[in-house]
Amino acid sequence: xxxxxxxxxxxxxxxxxxxxxxxxxxxxxxxxxxxxxxxxxxxxxxxxxxxxxxxxxxxxxxxxxxxxxxxxxxxxxxxxxxxxxxxxxxxxxxxxxxxxxxxxxxxxxxxxxxxxxxxxxxxxxxxxxxxxxxxxxxxxxxxxxxxxxxxxxxxxxxxxxxxxxxxxxxxxxxxxxxxxxxxxxxxxxxxxxxxxxxxxxxxxxxxxxxxxxxxxxxxxxxxxxxxxxxxxxxxxxxxxxxxxxxxxxxxxxxxxxxxxxxxxxxxxxxxxxxxxxxxxxxxxxxxxxxxxxxxxxxxxxxxxxxxxxxxxxxxxxxxxxxxxxxxxxxxxxxxxxxxxxxxxxxxxxxxxxxxxxxxxxxxxxxxxxxxxxxxxxxxxxxxxxxxxxxxxxxxxxxxxxxxxxxxxxxxxxxxxxxxxxxxxxxxxxxxxxxxxxxxxxxxxxxxxxxxxxxxxxxxxxxxxxxxxxxxxxxxxxxxxxxxxxxxxxxxxxxxxxxxxxxxxxxxxxxxxxxxxxxxxxxxxxxxxxxxxxxxx
Amino acid sequence: xxxxxxxxxxxxxxxxxxxxxxxxxxxxxxxxxxxxxxxxxxxxxxxxxxxxxxxxxxxxxxxxxxxxxxxxxxxxxxxxxxxxxxxxxxxxxxxxxxxxxxxxxxxxxxxxxxxxxxxxxxxxxxxxxxx
Numbered sequence: 143x144x145x146x147x148x149x150x151x152x153x154x155x156x157x158x159x160x161x162x163x164x165x166x167x168x169x170x171x172x173x174x175x176x177x178x179x180x181x182x183x184x185x186x187x188x189x190x191x192x193x194x195x196x197x198x199x200x201x202x203x204x205x206x207x208x209x210x211x212x213x214x215x216x217x218x219x220x221x222x223x224x225x226x227x228x229x230x231x232x233x234x235x236x237x238x239x240x241x242x243x244x245x246x247x248x249x250x251x252x253x254x255x256x257x258x259x260x261x262x263x264x265x266x267x268x269x270x271x272x273x274x275x276x277x278x279x280x281x282x283x284x285x286x287x288x289x290x291x292x293x294x295x296x297x298x299x300x301x302x303x304x305x306x307x308x309x310x311x312x313x314x315x316x317x318x319x320x321x322x323x324x325x326x327x328x329x330x331x332x333x334x335x336x337x338x339x340x341x342x343x344x345x346x347x348x349x350x351x352x353x354x355x356x357x358x359x360x361x362x363x364x365x366x367x368x369x370x371x372x373x374x375x376x377x378x379x380x381x382x383x384x385x386x387x388x389x390x391x392x393x394x395x396x397x398x399x400x401x402x403x404x405x406x407x408x409x410x411x412x413x414x415x416x417x418x419x420x421x422x423x424x425x426x427x428x429x430x431x432x433x434x435x436x437x438x439x440x441x442x443x444x445x446x447x448x449x450x451x452x453x454x455x456x457x458x459x460x461x462x463x464x465x466x467x468x469x470x471x472x473x474x475x476x477x478x479x480x481x482x483x484x485x486x487x488x489x490x491x492x493x494x495x496x497x498x499x500x501x502x503x504x505x506x507x508x509x510x511x512x513x514x515x516x517x518x519x520x521x522x523x524x525x526x527x528x529x530x531x532x533x534x535x536x537x538x539x540x541x542x543x544x545x546x547x548x549x550x551x552x553x554x555x556x557x558x559x560x561x562x563x564x565x566x567x568x569x570x571x572x573x574x575x576x577x578x579x580x581x582x583x584x585x586x587x588x589x590x591x592x593x594x595x596x597x598x599x600x601x602x603x604x605x606x607x608x609x610x611x612x613x614x615x616x617x618x619x620x621x622x623x624x625x626x627x628x629x630x631x632x633x634x635x636x637x638x639x640x641x642x643x644x645x646x647x648x649x650x651x652x653x654x655x656x657x658x659x660x661x662x663x664x665x666x667x668x669x670x671x672x673x674x675x676x677x678x
Numbered sequence: 679x680x681x682x683x684x685x686x687x688x689x690x691x692x693x694x695x696x697x698x699x700x701x702x703x704x705x706x707x708x709x710x711x712x713x714x715x716x717x718x719x720x721x722x723x724x725x726x727x728x729x730x731x732x733x734x735x736x737x738x739x740x741x742x743x744x745x746x747x748x749x750x751x752x753x754x755x756x757x758x759x760x761x762x763x764x765x766x767x768x769x770x771x772x773x774x775x776x777x778x779x780x781x782x783x784x785x786x787x788x789x790x791x792x793x794x795x796x797x798x799x800x801x802x803x804x805x806x807x808x809x
Binding site: 451 | 690692693696697699700703735764765785786787788789790791
């Protein structure tokens with residue numbers, strides 16, 4: 143069953159009411175229920191008691207009076223659509239009534255039944271749609287105004303077309319002073335230029351632009367702002383401006399930074415823990431080594447003493463025989479060889495003692511290059527004799543090293559003599575020095591290696607390369623063992639490298655010996671910690 | 679010229695014999711040998727040497743103690759003592775200007791020349807040979 147449409151006629155004339163009644167009844171499929179009140183006061187009363195679908199309001203008789211009534215009525219009952227009924231065929235007046243809230247203006251004398259009914263139907267539908275639109279607008283308006291974000295819109299000429307309350311308060315201007323203005327009216331030129339550059343990016347690419355801006359507030363503290371700019375399209379899909387939303391994320395940033403700092407602290411304490419663990423391991427290894435060396439030391443001292451005494455006897459015997467035998471060439475050659483043998487045996491006993499006794503280092507700051515130059519002067523004649531060419535690549539201005547100069551020179555001599563012995567047919571020795579930041583962790587491997595050199599340390603490195611036959615793989619692990627030697631008897635004591643290794647260990651450095659990968663020969667690498675104060 | 683009197687105290691018999699022979703061969707020295715450290719003091723009192731060559735590591739009584747005993751004996755207090763020992767290394771001797779534990783020192787194995795050099799450097803001058 144068709145729903146009845148309840149209509150209120152508000153007008154002074156009873157005959158008009160009757161006429162309207164007739165018009166509505168005319169061949170209509172729809173039911174209309176028309177009530178009538180003569181004036182505004184009665185209208186208010188009935189409207190506040192009963193619900194009407196539409197008001198037919200007579201605005202005739204004094205134009206101003208009619209419009210005023212319309213306005214008052216609409217203000218009081220905005221939910222009820224109103225059709226204004228007037229006498230005048232006056233377009234301006236009609237528009238005026240519609241501005242004040244009428245859905246439609248009809249000239250009372252010209253109304254026909256169908257027109258009236260259609261107008262009523264349309265007015266009700268239109269009013270309903272408008273109400274929805276208003277509600278929807280109010281919803282979005284309230285969203286936009288109440289969101290904590292700052293929201294604005296600009297047209298293609300960079301003029302503001304909209305700004306929400308938050309944006310207005312950021313700019314410090316009411317909305318009407320913002321509309322039509324540009325960024326240059328509110329922000330310093332460099333900032334305004336940046337903002338407009340971002341706008342142009344959005345307009346030209348049609349892409350969303352998002353960034354975090356870092357601003358310094360007038361008070362001097364850093365503020366972070368998250369900005370999102372999106373294009374605005376018209377109904378045809380053309381870009382007609384941009385919409386920007388930005389909000390303060392300083393607090394979030396501060397928490398992020400705090401979190402990062404906390405993480406870094408954690409990483410540092412973890413590293414410190416790892417380091418102290420390594421330190422402990424190294425100390426333990428050193429302790430074991432020290433104990434080992436102490437017992438070897440005692441043994442070595444005993445052995446050396448027991449060897450040296452018979453040597454002393456032999457020496458005295460040879461001295462005596464030399465005197466007795468006089469100038470016999472053949473015999474004195476024999477005696478000289480015997481004496482040489484005594485010196486050799488003595489030097490082995492001495493080497494053993496040096497290897498085993500715990501060295502006291504007499505350290506002082508030194509320049510590695512000068513030390514190497516001095517050492518090379520000592521062995522220069524051997525180079526010539528053995529047809530060895532020397533290549534030097536010493537980087538200048540190395541950090542100083544804290545070393546026992548004599549002992550380090552002994553190490554250099556040992557390594558150079560090894561290189562020479564590895565090249566009986568002659569060859570080339572390359573001496574290289576340089577400094578670098580230790581980046582790899584290979585020095586942590588093994589308990590003894592790199593006890594006191596750490597990743598990140600500035601190290602000074604001396605490399606000695608020969609062009610000899612290299613070290614067979616099966617010998618590589620033994621080169622630092624005392625008395626291990628492949629040299630002919632009398633050439634090597636088997637103590638040069640162990641003693642060198644021990645000296646470098648005592649310096650907290652690292653001595654590494656390996657075959658070169660790029661060509662034949664051995665590379666000995668000495669890594670020492672750079673002295674901190676010299677490269678500050 | 680009077681020969682310098684040298685007392686050798688060392689437990690190595692072969693060594694002392696050969697050193698004695700070598701020193702006497704020069705014609706400049708009168709040498710007495712003691713192979714037992716305990717006998718050193720008595721021998722020194724009797725022999726009144728111009729210099730004592732003293733081993734350090736000996737059974738029962740180390741050379742250091744013998745040296746102390748001699749220095750405590752009034753008539754021997756001024757007798758020079760030179761250690762001749764396998765317990766020190768030659769470079770230790772060189773680095774310390776030949777002085778170890780307040781006494782001159784020679785490291786074994788030493789040549790006769792080294793021993794004679796030390797004797798000539800440290801032996802007490804004999805009044806008769808001053809002229």
